[in-house]
Amino acid sequence: MAHLLGPVGLNETDNAVYLALATTPRGTAQDIAESAELALPAVRRALRTLTEAGLVTTLLARPMRYVVAPPEVSIDALVSRRQQELEGLRASARELALRLRETPASAETDVVEILEGNDVIQHRLAQMQLSAQDEVLIIDAPPYLHGTPVQNDQELVTLRRGVRYRSLYHGPALQLPGHYEQMMACIAAGEQARTLASAPMKMLIVDRRVALMPVSFAAAETRTRLLVHAAPLVEGLVVCFEALWEQAAPVHGGSQPPREGLSDRDRQVLSLMAAGLKDQAIARALGVAQRTVVRRIAEMMTTLGADTRFQAGMLAARRGWI
Structure with missing residues (x-):
């Protein structure tokens, strides 16, 4: 009590x-x-x-x-x-x-709104996710609103309601302090995650009807976002997301059944390698020694019969390892 x-x-x-x-x-x-x-x-x-x-x-x-x-x-x-x-x-x-x-909405707000300031953007991000009914699509890439990645608490709440999350992560950003752990916590809660060697854009799309994105994909963090309502524009962003999703490497949590002696840690190493991370970055993201990563990658490349890391990633994907 x-x-x-x-x-x-x-x-x-x-x-x-x-x-x-x-x-x-x-x-x-x-x-x-x-x-x-x-x-x-x-x-x-x-x-x-x-x-x-x-x-x-x-x-x-x-x-x-x-x-x-x-x-x-x-x-x-x-x-x-x-x-x-x-x-x-x-x-x-x-x-x-x-x-x-x-x-009736005005012509401007029916197409796009401009959001400025951390508090305004953070409030709208939370509002969008908590109102989601079916699916949330995320491309997670720097620069970040708060300078560094932070845990998406609204995602954990929304996942418990049965809303589907698919997230694409900019691979090199996973070596930032705590970011890999944040991703794995979301995966454990039910998120489907994939990584890209380089994510060319960042955005959040809710129920394929509204999207939040930066004013520029190339500029540094401006603390300004575009809230897109117009159906044709949102549909175009969904098409971009799906194209990137097909190119990305899946990231598995710790509940996958073992395959050909492959451990959970091996799958994590392969996913990060496929995302373009170097050995030092993989070791930093996973919190292990670099020599451990180097040794295990060499062993898996031998098992796969691969001569290059790229070839290893392709062969691992064909076998269903990642």
Whole structure:
């Protein structure tokens, strides 16, 4: 019961005071403050909140004393009220969505919007992913909005809802601190990932209806993005994504069955090699010694009968290793 009352919107102090009062029947505010080891003003505020919620009642005494209302009645009533409020919120959201769909958009916003500033872009990225219903397509490449790659928490939430993610990673960027681990965490959560030796663009497409992309693929990070709504433009970006997807090397997580003595780490090495990373970069991304990578690549090239790294990648793909 670390935070019993969290689901009904009460904070940790309210929760602590409620639980302390449950073990301090007919306690005064001072008694509860000592039991919960909280400041007296904070306890008094919490008692007012709990009383207004119907979870606590007062006794006519000096000083005023408090008792917990029967939980099976008071908490059930509070939960019912919260459910009614949430249902009201859901109905209002649906009504608002209908109004927005019925509101004619201007010619400019119907085609493209310009987003400027980290906070604005980050908010829209989160909003787009959390509203996804079917599929999210991502090309992950530098430069990055925050300077370095960061974990995409919205992806992990959206994957749990059953939305499909396909992500293309710019191979050399996987050697940036933490980026390989971030990719593998997303793969473990259900993402389909592939790598390219060089990703010529970066973008995010949601449900094949809206896309977010930089104003230029060549420039340094400008903290400006284009939000594309127009169907023909989005369809063109999807075609570009699919063409790159076909060229890219798959990245497997740790749940693939072994093939011909190939370990999970071997598949990771092959995927990064196919993405164009050198031995030192592969070692840095995987957190292993470079000599380990060199030795294992040499062994796999011998097994495959390959004379070059490129040939090894092609033969590994034919065998279904990557």
